[in-house]
Amino acid sequence: MSGRVRLLLAACGWLCAAACQAAPDFAAERASGDARYAAAWVLAGADNQDLPFAVVDKRDARIYVFEASGRLAGASAVLLGVTPGDFSVGIDRPPASLTLAERTTPAGRFDARPGRNDRGEDIVWIDYASSLAIHRLRPAPLQERRPARLASPSPDDNRISAGCIVVPVAFYEAVVAPTLGSGRSVVYVLPELHPVSGMFEAIDLSLL
Secondary structure, eight states, rough: OOHHHHHHHHHHHHHHHHHHHOBBBTOOOOOOHHHHHHHHHHHHTTTTTOOOOOEEEETTTEEEEETTTTTTEEEOOOBEEEEEOOOOOOOOSOGGGOGGOOOOOOEEEEEEEEEEOOSSOEEEEGGGGGGGGEOOOOOOOGOOOOHHHHOOGGGOOEEEEEEEEOOOOOHHHIIIHHHTTTSEEEEEHHHHHHHHHHHHHHHHHHTT
């Protein structure tokens, strides 16, 4: 075997190893093509910068939380902003004062950090300036049926929050707090009104 052939085989082996290492591990969790594409893109380019990360699939109303290596820490249904939309309204007002049209969960790449809200509750800030966070399910008026919405198999009834990403208490305690709530992380909220690939092309351009 010539030295050139050995070099080519070694290069192929390295590329295969890198591809395997970059492949996200969804375990047995069901996930949309968009969520799988996003997680694979993140790992292939090391965009998470060796930090834990999460992919929020708004169309499917689910969150996937990953360790820095790409191993799935857990997945769950989520509650999202009552109004579909991929952009933040950018209004610095208390969530309770927002109109229905202003209650969106914006899409994008967010450098997330653990913190506390004005009630002293530990949360994961996605965009502090916009009061956007991942937090536990809280007590709410019965007519909002928030626990039932989270338990429903359909994503169609998961629109009820002011824009934050709301997860079950048990999921927050077991997955979000130890993975995203212990330090810096990256959260990718996928668009619902625009192509997912376009979001990641925009991220690519912003890095040039």
